[in-house]
Amino acid sequence: MVDVVSFLIAAAIVLGGALGVVGFSNPVHAALSLIASFFGVAVVFIIQEAHFLALVQVVVYAGAIVVLFLFVIMLLGVDTATDLRTEPLVGQRALGLTFGAILLTLILGGLFLSGPGDERGAVALTGQQSVVQPVDDRSQIEQLGEDLFTRNILAFQATALLLTIATVGAVVLVRNEGGEDLVIDEPGSAAD
Amino acid sequence: MNLSAFQTAVESGQPYLADGVDTGDIILAVVKAVIALVLCLVATMLMVWFERKVVSRLQNRIGPNVAGPFGLLQTLADGIKAFFKEDNIPENADKFVFRLAPYLSLLPAFLTFTLIPLGGDFNDGKNWSVEIFGRETFLQVADVPVGVLFFLAMSSLGIYGIMLAGWSSGSKYPLLGSVRASAQAISYEAALGLALASVILVTGGLSMNEIVQTQAGAGFGGIIPNFNIIVTGFIPFAVFIIAGTAELNRPPFDLVEAEQELVGGFHTEYSGIRFALFFLSEFMNTVTMAAIVVTLFLGGPAGPAFLGESLGWFTGFIWFFVKLLLFLFMFVWFRATLPRFRYDQLMDLGWKFLIPLSLGWLLVLAGIRVARNxxxxxxxxxxxxxxxxxxxxxxxxxxxxxVLRGAMNNARRERLLDAGLDPAEVR
Structure with a gap:
């Protein structure tokens, strides 16, 4: 009972936040409702007893990523309300609606094909049997860590490589080679 | 709640949920939350007084001394005054966000406080729980199974209050202050998290209660306490203190609110009770951060084992508050003595020193643990x-x-040559 009520509240927050992201004309308000949506997702994780995932969701998505969004919005000066009736890319909305409808059909199909003793929908959607119970009685963090460093080691290292490339790229971008001279005010460089 | 949720509750150390939730449990939870809120507010109020008094003494002044004995009620008087002041909202402000921001910065400060174990009985394997009205419970509002992460999540959410306050004011200086504040908080969060990781490594768990439990009792030689400050080898503690001070935007890292440059930082446009809320959350964060340091590195309510538990479970309270006061005094001392950092120095310290140091130390700790096992x-x-x-x-x-030294020297030399300096002068 508690589960159902909490799920309904969380789902309302998730959907309301998501609608706000699309619907608010001010980008900062949209970013705020994105945070609300992420929080709802974290609550859904907690209901499923994935405490670690829930907190990572808050730290990484609601905490770090939206802060970066807000940085960009505030510093680039695009924080003014935009007219939502004009379409920035022609045909964008029709395409979005089409793909949204396809996704919804897939998820609903999966849902109706699943149930007690029937896993066809879940298998078709995710390629895996649904895992309702924890795999064993170790703590979630232990299980996650072992999974990351054994079964998914390739994806894990690929992500690490990707982040390294991004860091190097950022450094190269700010190096300012061949551009205007940077002002040097180091001690001993004698600015005369 | 279903059965598996109960099992998780029991495993994660909430004994009062073991045999179902009844009215008494709910009352107990509400009472604990209310007591924690009151305690937190009173502690914050006293902290404001303490800071003003100690800073005054360090600067050869007297400080607040009119309202109440030793000026103790000064904060209360200021708070009441703030209620009756005019509440200005700037013309250009984003009204909704402007009103929301103070609460966004107050809420995380209090929620973090609910994680702290304030006391407990660890004699005879009692698992830190105490009995109140025939119920076993912990002296903390909630023992979240991933408490340490909850702390990190709350400290990253606290940024929003500051950031949105600056932006929604619709004015330049608050925006600059808030951008500085959020950049600083994000940079130091990494160092903070890495220092925390060392504690998690030696504890093997994320719950605050577990962290305190592993620190209780005697460590090396039966005399030296088993506190994490010693077990993790002091470096993570030092990093945590520095990064924590920066996270709090307290001196010497208070360039976020540098009056001389920014008129006051992100809260320039706030007045009346809304400003008081920011002020409150800032000091509440200080108290909470000190409490977190005590919990993570100094064993929280655990005292040195050889002194025993002469006052029963009340001993824990005394130890906790003695340690808390120590760190609060340290924060005030920092403010009274250290000059403010420059922005580039701040970023250098965070990214080039604290993060590599704590990351390297974490790896060494992990290596030592593997070898020792x-x-x-x-x-x-x-x-x-x-x-x-x-x-x-x-x-x-x-x-x-x-290698790093060599690379830096080389880069500097090339830059100076590029700038047209005489090669003979460049070493």
């Missing part, structure tokens, strides 16, 4: 392996430092 199997016994790990770590550290 006898899982390395390079030399003939675990002790020799441990010494090997330490030697290799220090050798790598020295080589790394030498």
């Amino acid at each position: 006898g899982d390395l199997n390079v030399l003939d016994n675990a002790q020799a392996d441990t010494i090997l790990v330490i030697t290799v770590a220090f050798a790598i550290l020295l080589i790394g430092m030498a």
Whole structure:
């Protein structure tokens, strides 16, 4: 009972936040409702007893990523309300609606094909049997860590490589080679 | 709640949920939350007084001395005054966000406080719980199974209050202050998290209660306490203190609110009770951060084992508050003595010093643990392996430092040559 009520509240927050992201004309308000949506997702994780995932969701998505969004919005000066009736890319909305409808059909199909003793929908959607119970009685963090460093080691290292490339790229971008001279005010460089 | 949720509750150390939720449990939870809120507010109020008084004494002034004995009620008087002041909202402000921001910064400060174990009984394997009205419970509002992460989540959410306050004011200086504040908080969060990781590594768990439990009792030699400050080798503690001070935007890292440059930072446009809320959350954060340091590194309510538990479970309270006061005094002392950092110095300290240091230390700690458990199997016994790990770590550290030094010198030399300096002058 508690589960159902909490799920309904969380789902309302998730959907309301998501609608706000699309619907608010001010980008900062949209970013705020994105945070609300992420929080709802974290609550859904907690209901499923994935405490670690829930907190990572808050730290990484609601905490770090939206802060970066807000940085960009505030510093680039695009924080003014935009007219939502004009379409920035022609045909964008029709395409979005089409793909949204396809996704919804897939998820609903999966849902109706699943149930007690029937896993066809879940298998078709995710390629895996649904895992309702924890795999064993170790703590979630232990299980996650072992999974990351054994079964998914390739994806894990690929992500690490990707982040390294991004860091190097950022450094190269700010190096300012061949551009205007940077002002040097180091001690001993004698600015005369 | 279903059965598996109960099992998780029991495993994660909430004994009062073990046999179902009844009215008494709910009352207990509400009472604990209310007591924690009151305690937190009173502690914050006293902290404001304490800071003003101590800073005054350090600067040869008297400080607040009119309202109440020793000026103790000064904060209360200021708070009441703030209620009756005019509440200005600037013309250009984003009204909704402007009103929301103070609460966004107050809420995380209080929620973090609910994680702190304030006391407890760990005699005879009592698992830190105490009995109140026939119910077993912890002296903390909630023992979240991933408490340490909850702390990190709340400190990253606290940024929003500051950031949105500056932006929604619709004015330049608050925006600059808030951008500085959020950049600073994000940079130091990494160092904070890495220092925390060392504690998690030696504890093997994320719950605050577990962290305190592993620190209770005697460690090396039966006299030295088993506190994490010693077990993790002091470096994570030092990093945590520095990063924590920066996270709090307290001096010497208070360039976020540098009056001389920014008129006051992100809260320039706030007045009346809304400003008071920011003020409150800032000091509440200070109290909470000190409490977190005590919990993570100094054993929270655990005292040195050889002194025992002469006052029963009340001993924990006394130890906790003595340690808390120590750190609060340290924060005030920082403010009274240290000059403010420049922005580039701040970023250098965070990114180039604290993060590499805590990351390297974490790896060394992990290596030592593997060697000590006898899982390395390079030399003939675990002790020799441990010494090997330490030697290799220090050798790598020295080589790394030498290479970095060389690269930095070279880069500087090239830059100076590019700027047209005489090659003979450039060393």
